[in-house]
Amino acid sequence: MQSPLFAHVENQSQERYALQNAQMLRCYLDGSNDILARKGAMVAYQGMVDFDGEFQGHARRSRQRQAGESLELMRCSGQGTVYFANLAQYLHVVEISEPVTVDSSYVLAMDSSLHWDVIAVDSQYGISGSGKFNLEITGRGKLVLMTSGKPLMMAVTPERYVNVDADAIVAWTSSLRVQMQSQTSSSGVWRRRGNTGEGWELAFQGQGFALVQPSEQLPPQNAVIGQGMAAQFGMGQQGGRGQNQNNIFSNR
Structure with a gap:
């Protein structure tokens, strides 16, 4: 049998994590360090590899249920190669x-040495696709992220803050200050989101990075901050030209 498909052979790298291609991850297990991966994400493997559900304590599961933010993982151990x-x-x-x-x-996979937990992005408002709860990953190790399309990594410095659509943000440095705002102006308030089609955005300040993907969910249509028409349409204090009072959340 002959086909151009036979050009897509296995990556022979012995690195712990290597990209087989832009959309498939090759992980090498040496028998000593486990890998945590998203449940159901395995597409192939070779060798003596065990897959088991990752235990989570009652406290963490309770926080996930309350937050509506969870990460269901499996533990991969043994010796071999997993895709x-x-x-x-x-x-x-x-x-x-x-x-x-x-x-x-x-999140697709990570070293078992990394620690993760659900954190509140300190706000009483759950508005954007990023939500008011996210995961904070700490420690030292490797993390494998997924994006819809090729992403953009934006540097944030004290002299250069960055604004990102709340439904396109993937990850950011936890030390950054985060503020939510709407760019809807009062002149277009009677048309949903004005005439721009844009919804809520996150403004990042400090020193770090923000990772953005070239894909977003539909603008959240039930976002409400404050009360009345101003809240629903982003006017006044809630607008991008206002003082952004009562529509700020911070992870500091």
Whole structure:
């Protein structure tokens, strides 16, 4: 049998994490360090590899239920090679050395040495696709993120703050200050979101990075901050031209 398909042979790298291609991850298990991966993400494996559900304590599960943010993982152990993928999304291996905040939807795999937990992005308002709860991943090790399409990594510095659509953000440095705002102006208030089609956005300040994907959910249509028409349409204090009072959440 002959076919151009035979050009897509296995990556022979002995690195712990290597991309077989842009949308498939190759993980090498040496028998000593386990890998945590999203449940159901295994597409193939070789060798003596065991897969088991990752135990989570009652306290963590309770926080996840209350927050509506969870990360269902399996533990992969043994010796061999495992291939992971999820809906043909683009994959990115990240070396973690400082805390990172990320939506659980974008996590594919990580070193078992990393610690993760659900944190409140300190706000009483659950508005954006990123939600008011996210995951904070701490420790030292490697994390594999997923994006819909090829992403953009934006540097944030004290002199250069960055605004990101709340439904396109994937992850950010946890030390950044985060503020939510709407760019709807009062002149277009009678048309939903004005005439821009844009919804809520996150403004990042400090020193770090923000990872953005070229895909977003529909603007949240039930976002309400404050009361009345001003709250529903982003006028006044809630608008991008206001003082942004009562629509701020911070992870500091």
